[in-house]
Amino acid sequence: MEEASTGSDSDYSRCWISWFLSSKGNEYFCEVDEDFILDRFNLTGLNSEVANYSQALDLITDSLDDDIQDELRGSLDVQARLLYGLIHARWIVTARGLTKMLDKYKRADFGRCPRVLCASQPLLPVGLTDIPYEKSVKLFCGRCEDLYSPKSSRHGSIDGAYFGTTFPHLLYLVYPTLIPAKDGDNPTAVVSKDGATGDARARRRVKDEPEVAVAAEGGGEGINTASVAIKAERYRPRIYGFQVNEIAKLQRWQEAVRDRQIARLEALEAKTP
């Protein structure tokens, strides 16, 4: 344990993490800052989750003793991956971690929504549970607000706990200007109700200065999302041009639910100055 921090000065200190990040199948992971890993507070509780914890930590931080390396390396690698994954889950819900994941999101590193009407909306990774070994990673679409399975099996086998249940929702909470519009035609982020002010301002911000979204953190006061769902397109099944009875009925019901929520949110908004 006490050796954990000695590697921080080493030139090779990024070695294991760089290797891990560049391995095929690990494209969803971002780089955790060394400072974060070396702050023991951030790792609280992980020692009981990971076998050979201190050696796994040494491996991640490239401060593992050379003589121990050969015999244990194989099994330690598994533990190191687990440890890195669990640290990663905590890292990506910090301010720095969010911005790192934001960069990946902008590059669509997590893939795009398979729903046709979502117009290739970039996705965000999410776990269904924060406990490791339970469920594999899923992808959240901020446009349809639904979950999808990764296309590739090498992503489909990544533990969802390495991303956690909170991450994508915290991202949109912190960066409300990045919330995708619900209509598929609008490629830029940003939702707004009665258009003009908030919408245009925020969209300009995102479009002209891609990096400034970081600065927009906590912004978006002009954003109003009460009635955004009304713009959402949906697929309407038809047989020879006629709507399918039972599906049409379900869709009417769903839209009535939607309209009721909008009424509820607008009433709420009217109450709060």
Add this chain to the structure above:
Amino acid sequence: MDSAAASSTPTSTLTWISWFCSLPGHEYFCEVTEDFIEDDFNLTGLNAMVPFWKEAMEMVLDVEPDEDTSKIPDVSIVESSAEMLYGLVHQRYILTRVGLQAMAEKYESGVFGTCPRVYCVGCNVVPCGRVDIPGNDTVKLFCPNCNDIFVPPSSRFQGVDGAFFGTTFSHLFFQTYRELSPAPFWKAPLSGGSPLSPRSVSGSNGSRTSPFVNPNPHGGQKRAAGYVYVPRIYGFKVSERAKSGPRMQWLRLRPESPEELDMVDWRGRWINEDDEYDEDEDPDDEDRQMEDFDPDAADDDDDDEEEEEEEEAGAAAPMSGTKAGKQVANVVASGPPSSSPVNSARTSPTSSGAPRTQVDHSISIPTSTFPSIGSTVDSGRVKMVRQWAARTDWPAVARTAQV
């Protein structure tokens, strides 16, 4: 040049149709019978859409070409005409009884793949087009569970015209095979059956004891996969009152009973309800299934044990004593039951998820590492907690993640 037709048939034993359907990216096509193509009635109107009609017909049907085909400039032109001809005939063929049957066999064997949506739990999909006129859009996949369409997962389908499957087929298919069509209503199981476990996939077998019946004999006769995703931040549902709160759950929601579908009239308005719905009572019957939704909570006994273990482990965690309960930031999350009635729909007095993580696992987040969330929200009072905790019950060996 004059050997145009011959070159398109790779071997003498394989028909052009079999060959065409075996090409990469053509997996969705079924083999149209030759007698269907030979019946002129089935081709009505198509000859105007296909250049070199006669030559294309000969190619598709493996007929030796006439002598005068030498005027055709290029083999590839006939080939693309043959593909167009076959695709348009295919669009019509799969609407016939035999065509539907052929597609049903492919459907059952999973050739078309499954819905990418997690809570459709691997429901098989069918190919469809968004328009019936060729040249407009590539083939898509229709999921009968979420009634939505998706981009095929492989890029090899990006060259396949959606019109060759058409707008009608997928829905006629599920009208014809009602046992494959999920019903429009769904009730969460009281116990047993994780939303993601294979057991609950079909609903027709497995842990369910009672057979599923849709009282509407013309309706879908398969038990739907009805869970809707509920976003959470540190175990708390994200309230709809937050700007980033859920706005799209209606898109996937089903009522619990078929009668509830009749509570909305043909204009999409609630019957027997004022436009301003009554806020005093909880009108949101349709939300019940979401309130209780939690992949863990909905799981069977195993998970209940795990939850208990988790709390025990949390209580034993070294951190929980020192930092527990320290509030660092406010998150808009579902409030306690005392929140205003307007919000009662999505807040969940009965939710097992939020309180569970609140109790023992609270660990403060260093404010220095945390973004200024408090300034982004205008309501909500729930403290932010981290929900990880030391777990002693996990064997520290590598196990593969499930699902």
